[in-house]
Amino acid sequence: MAPGSRTIAAQRREPRQRAFKVPRIVDHDRRREEIARLAVRVIQRDGAESATVRGIASAGGFSIGVLSHYFRDKDELVGFAFQWLAHQSFADLDAAVASAPPGLARLRTALEFMVPATAAPSFIRVWLSLWGGAMRNPALARVHRAYYARWRRYLGRCLREAVQRREIAAPRSLRNATDLLTAAVDGYWIGASFEPRRFPLRRRRALVAQLLTTVLGPAPAHGRRAA
8 A cells, every 4th residue: 555545545535424423512611510510419428528530420421531621630620619619609699689678688688598498418518528628728728718708798798788778887897797797607507507406497587687786786776777
């Protein structure tokens, strides 16, 4: 066979081959989101430490090669999964407060949302996995910091709106008020998750209301609190 004859023959056959092939279009952003969902599901079941790339691939019917195309290693995959979860959490928060007016009513609704009515063990596991991982994994630590920075900005915005609407007096320190609300709500949802009978829905709402009064003080006499 003359040099190059195979290539020529292949080139002659190429138009016929192309005629029967339909290129497969892959939405890479959607595929990464799909993998993130799978990773969160596996983390909910096994915990972040026990979750493996092989297990995540198996859960979605993917080969390990597919996952490695999008993520260098497990740390990058888990970090992206938590980043996706944080984004979803804020999307759910926006939906939950959509009907609440700005200011104190929206702040109270947001705080109540962050203390879920029913926290399944899988919910607890996935967030505690993030906290535990953030102590050792710089990528998870960045996700954790970004999540809480966004949550504090959200609370700060609600507080400023409440002041502008004269629903509360201006806090002596907006930063301190924001940090107190953030830390207290974390404690509430952990307590409610482990002892749901101790923290029924009515009591959780009462505790959020008491928290707001404790941190922000009573409403000004000339102000108006949202119902």
